[in-house]
Structure formats: structure tokens, C-alpha cells
Amino acid sequence: MRTVVRVTERVLETPSTVTLRFRYAAEADPGQFVMVWLPGDDELPMSLSYTDGPSKGVTIKAMGGTSRRVQSIRPGDPIGIRGPYGNRFDLSPHRVLIVSGGSGAAVLAPAAQRARASGAAITVALGATKAPELLFRDRFRDLGARVEVATDDGSEGSKGFVTAVAEHLLATEPFDAVWTCGPEVMMKKVIAAAAPRSVPVFCSMERHMKCALGMCDACALGPFHVCVDGPVFPAEKLEDVPDFGTFHRDPSGRRVSY
Amino acid sequence: MADLAVRCAGVSLRNPFLLASGIWGESGVSLTGAWNAGAGGVITKSIGSVPRPGYPNPTVETYDQWGLLNAMGLPNPGIDEYPREIEVARRAGATVIGSVFGGSAEEFAHLASKMAATGVAALELNLSCPHAEGFGTEVGGTPADVERIVRAVTKEVTLPVIAKITPNTNDAAGLALAAERGGAAAVSAINTLRALAIDVHLRRPVLSHRLGGLSGPAIKPVGLACVWQIYEKVKIPVVGVGGIATAQDALEYVMAGARALEVGTQVTFEGVGVFGRLSRELSALLEQLGFSRLEDAVGVAHAATSLPPD
Numbered sequence: 001m002r003t004v005v006r007v008t009e010r011v012l013e014t015p016s017t018v019t020l021r022f023r024y025a026a027e028a029d030p031g032q033f034v035m036v037w038l039p040g041d042d043e044l045p046m047s048l049s050y051t052d053g054p055s056k057g058v059t060i061k062a063m064g065g066t067s068r069r070v071q072s073i074r075p076g077d078p079i080g081i082r083g084p085y086g087n088r089f090d091l092s093p094h095r096v097l098i099v100s101g102g103s104g105a106a107v108l109a110p111a112a113q114r115a116r117a118s119g120a121a122i123t124v125a126l127g128a129t130k131a132p133e134l135l136f137r138d139r140f141r142d143l144g145a146r147v148e149v150a151t152d153d154g155s156e157g158s159k160g161f162v163t164a165v166a167e168h169l170l171a172t173e174p175f176d177a178v179w180t181c182g183p184e185v186m187m188k189k190v191i192a193a194a195a196p197r198s199v200p201v202f203c204s205m206e207r208h209m210k211c212a213l214g215m216c217d218a219c220a221l222g223p224f225h226v227c228v229d230g231p232v233f234p235a236e237k238l239e240d241v242p243d244f245g246t247f248h249r250d251p252s253g254r255r256v257s258y
Numbered sequence: 259m260a261d262l263a264v265r266c267a268g269v270s271l272r273n274p275f276l277l278a279s280g281i282w283g284e285s286g287v288s289l290t291g292a293w294n295a296g297a298g299g300v301i302t303k304s305i306g307s308v309p310r311p312g313y314p315n316p317t318v319e320t321y322d323q324w325g326l327l328n329a330m331g332l333p334n335p336g337i338d339e340y341p342r343e344i345e346v347a348r349r350a351g352a353t354v355i356g357s358v359f360g361g362s363a364e365e366f367a368h369l370a371s372k373m374a375a376t377g378v379a380a381l382e383l384n385l386s387c388p389h390a391e392g393f394g395t396e397v398g399g400t401p402a403d404v405e406r407i408v409r410a411v412t413k414e415v416t417l418p419v420i421a422k423i424t425p426n427t428n429d430a431a432g433l434a435l436a437a438e439r440g441g442a443a444a445v446s447a448i449n450t451l452r453a454l455a456i457d458v459h460l461r462r463p464v465l466s467h468r469l470g471g472l473s474g475p476a477i478k479p480v481g482l483a484c485v486w487q488i489y490e491k492v493k494i495p496v497v498g499v500g501g502i503a504t505a506q507d508a509l510e511y512v513m514a515g516a517r518a519l520e521v522g523t524q525v526t527f528e529g530v531g532v533f534g535r536l537s538r539e540l541s542a543l544l545e546q547l548g549f550s551r552l553e554d555a556v557g558v559a560h561a562a563t564s565l566p567p568d
Binding site for chain 2: 001002004035037039040041042043044078080082210211212213214215216217218220222223225228249250251252253254255
């Protein structure tokens with residue numbers, strides 16, 4: 001069952017990323033996602049970037065045609081929402097390192113928000129192609145998180161991949177957990193960096209998704225379905241999944257290499 | 259505990275509960291998961307000649323009590339790509355039944371031959387998808403169509419062929435008879451019931467394809483009636499499908515005439531743990547009702563021809 005809501009606010013977060021806010025009363029936790037229906041067009045899984053209170057939000061980066069059409073939604077436009085679906089981040093660790101690549105911050109920011117509210121110390125390694133694309137940098141800072149930036153072109157923070165920042169932080173500071181979302185190659189490097197220090201890593205995963213109910217198999221990830229077994233996976237669950245960082249499936253179910 | 263092993267369409271099954279086509283089954287690892295959880299066999303996604311992305315979302319609507327409405331649109335990686343997934347499940351020891359859909363008898367025969375080459379134990383012909391233009395019900399909706407397609411396939415392959423027929427007809431038994439004449443080793447019934455959902459706020463159908471197929475508890479009585487009528491007409495075994503969620507549901511189908519069963523929507527609600535649960539519960543229920551073997555209960559309801567005394 002879907003609930004049709006009107007978009008209340010549209011925020012251009014970065015040149016390529018848009019947040020849509022809407023009123024949706026259902027309880028939700030950081031890590032969970034909703035299915036967002038664009039009437040007459042498509043329905044997409046989107047992690048909630050705002051989970052607290054009745055005003056929820058999703059944040060989407062322009063990738064293909066559908067994500068661009070989502071971005072073109074304006075305040076007052078109707079969208080259908082079902083969910084929230086999926087599991088959530090375990091927010092109990094006290095010293096958390098967040099590693100975000102690209103639009104990964106969309107799902108990590110509400111986790112940071114909830115964890116900060118209960119007193120956790122949050123360090124964010126935030127990566128983007130260039131400075132204007134750093135998603136939720138100010139939101140993280142306003143929460144009281146320490147933010148270490150990496151950009152591919154060096155326009156802000158250190159030049160290069162965010163994994164180098166994460167590796168340095170893990171090598172020099174103690175953390176109780178790492179939460180990460182971004183390209184799978186990036187997350188694999190984060191897992192490798194955390195392993196020698198036995199810091200547990202939790203990855204928010206993405207796959208093409210259709211039913212979001214555990215029926216259609218579109219989001220199969222090894223023995224898991226991202227929609228019901230995820231989207232948040234502890235790294236040890238992904239260890240023996242050959243798909244991870246290797247291939248995903250297109251809408252027909254064909255394997256597509258990364 | 260009663261013995262659940264059955265032989266159906268020439269295939270020995272450790273229990274009657276098969277993973278229905280279209281549920282999981284896009285990946286070989288998922289098929290293996292259902293097998294390892296205790297399914298008696300696993301039926302693949304319906305596979306066509308070429309990769310097919312299916313319809314845009316929304317492809318499903320959910321109901322709290324009844325089940326699911328879906329129009330996935332037969333997404334599948336195509337017969338040339340899919341065998342690697344079957345291989346994964348076969349290597350794990352699974353009894354795999356390959357489902358295919360075609361737009362003509364010739365295409366069915368071609369797909370059947372390629373599917374047979376993957377080493378599956380049997381074939382299931384999708385003559386009944388209610389929501390795919392040029393496929394499913396549209397090519398398998400009449401007895402003449404069913405007979406022609408099944409005959410074309412049984413001429414092409416030696417594997418047992420199961421014809422999955424539609425409930426969207428006034429004569430399911432006629433379709434089953436046609437499948438039998440065409441050489442089918444079994445018929446499975448039913449596929450989903452054609453159905454629709456409307457969003458009143460948006461004044462439009464919910465599913466992108468508009469029409470879809472209803473599955474789950476709501477359709478069990480319909481499936482039972484079809485299996486009942488088919489059992490009275492044909493000699494080949496019947497595979498019962500539609501809304502099976504409990505051992506009682508399963509046994510109703512068995513007593514109506516089903517020798518094997520497919521479980522789909524309940525896998526969505528419960529996960530593959532449903533297979534182990536149904537086997538345990540059905541075995542106990544059979545024993546409680548005085549059956550030592552599942553086979554002994556097949557079709558027994560048909561013998562109850564006279565009304566019980568007051």
C-alpha cells in the first residue's frame with residue numbers, strides 16, 4: 001500500500017544532488033529506505049536522508065534519466081511513498097567513523113544525527129569529485145561531527161580518494177565502528193583498512209530494486225536480498241559474497257561487472 | 259511423521275513443496291537458498307529468448323490479508339545467459355525445474371530444447387502469465403493453443419513437461435486436457451488471477467502495466483476449484499499452486515488432487531524458512547489424520563461422493 005504525499009520542500013544540496021522533503025508519519029530509522037513513486041513514470045528505492053519526525057526526506061544524485069526526473073519534482077507535486085523498508089544502522093557504538101563517497105552521505109547523515117543525539121563522537125571522512133559536490137558537509141558539522149574532506153581534484157581537503165583519509169584515521173585513532181556508503185570498491189578498501197584493527201564495518205548496499213518485498217530477486221546479493229536482508233550489512237556478511245564489488249544485476253537479471 | 263516424498267511428472271521429489279516460478283529464481287544462489295531451506299524442488303524464473311527488463315515500477319501492490327498484486331513483466335536474463343544460474347543451483351544438488359515462456363509454439367520448442375540442455379529435471383511451460391503482451395495467457399489461453407504448444411515442446415524434448423495453465427478462463431480443465439493431449443507429463447494450476455488496483459488520490463492504476471496478477475491467500479479457493487476440476491478430467495498429475503501458506507492449505511490442494519505444490523507469495527512474506535515449516539507441519543497433519551504417506555491423500559476428497567449422515 002502506498003501513501004500519496006505532496007513534496008513540501010526541494011533543496012539543491014550540491015550541483016548534482018537534490019533533497020525532497022515530505023510529510024510521512026511512519027516511524028523510520030537511519031539506514032532504512034522508502035519506495036518513491038513518481039506517478040506515471042517509475043518507482044525507486046531511496047534511503048531516507050531525514051528519518052526523524054513526520055517530515056521525512058530523500059536525497060538523490062542525478063545519475064540516469066529517472067533520477068533526473070525525480071530531481072525535477074517541485075514542491076506541491078504528488079509522490080507515492082511505501083515503506084520504510086529494510087534494516088537499520090546499529091547506533092550503539094560511541095566512537096564512529098563515517099566514510100562517505102559521493103551520495104553515500106544521504107543515508108549516513110541521519111545515522112550521524114541520531115547517534116550524535118545520544119552522545120556519540122562522530123568523525124566523517126567525506127569524499128566527492130570536487131568541493132561543490134561534498135554532500136551534507138555542513139549538516140555533519142552542524143551536528144558536531146568532525147569532518148575530514150577528500151576531493152578527487154583537490155579543490156577542498158586532501159586531494160585523492162576518501163579511502164586514504166579513512167585509512168589514516170583508522171591507523172591513528174580508535175573507533176568502535178565504521179559506517180560506510182559509496183562505491184563498492186571504496187567500501188572494500190574501507191573494510192580492508194579496518195580489518196587489522198578489528199573495527200567492525202557496516203556497509204549500506206545498493207542494488208537494482210523492484211518489489212522491495214523479497215519476492216522478485218532483482219536485488220539479489222549473494223544469498224541476500226538487499227531489500228529485506230539489508231541495506232545495511234556488517235562486513236563479515238559480505239566477505240564470502242562474490243558479487244560484492246564485482247557485479248550487480250541489470251533489470252533483466254543479467255550480471256553486470258563493476 | 260508421514261512420508262512426504264512424491265513422484266510427480268516422472269520426477270522424484272523429497273517433499274511436494276516447490277519454489278514457484280517468478281519468486282526469487284533470478285540468481286542461482288537464490289535458487290540454492292530455497293533448496294537448502296528444504297524446498298522439494300525449485301522452479302526458475304520464466305526464461306525467454308532474449309534478456310527482458312520487465313515493466314517499470316510500480317510492479318507490485320501489497321494487501322495486508324490477501325496477498326500481492328504484481329506485474330513484473332517477465333523480467334529475465336534470457337536463455338543464453340541464464341544457464342550459469344541453473345548451474346549454480348545444480349552444483350548445490352538442487353532439483354531444478356526450468357520455466358520458459360515463448361510467443362509461439364516454435365519459440366517454446368526452441369527454448370525448451372535449450373533449457374533441457376542445462377540439465378534441469380523437468381520443464382514448466384508458462385502458458386498463463388496474465389500480464390505480458392504476446393506471452394502467457396495471450397498464447398496459452400485456449401485449449402487449441404495449449405495443445406499445439408505442448409505438442410511442439412514434447413516433440414522437441416524428452417524431459418517431462420509441466421504445463422502451467424491460467425485460471426483466467428471458464429474452463430481450466432479444458433486447458434489441462436489439451437495439455438495432456440499434447441503430451442504433458444503434468445499440469446500446474448493456477449497462475450495469478452488478473453487483477454487491478456487504483457490509486458484514488460491520483461486517479462490512476464497503481465501498477466505501471468495497469469493490469470497485474472493477484473497471488474496469495476485470496477486466490478487459494480480459486481486454485482482449489484481449478485485443481486478439483488482438472489483432477490476429474492485428466493490422468494496426468496496436477497501441481498497445485500495458489501495461496502499456500504499453511505499445512506492445511508497444502509493438504510486441501512492434495513485432497514483436491516494435487517501431487518505436488520508450488521509456494522510463491524508466502525516465500526515473500528516469510529522467507530524460504532517456509533519450506534521447512536510446511537514440510538514439518540504437513541507431515542504432522544497427515545499423521546494426525548491417519549495418513550502414513552502423502553501419496554495416499556492425493557485426491558481423496560473426490561471419493562466423498564455422498565453427503566455425510568445427519
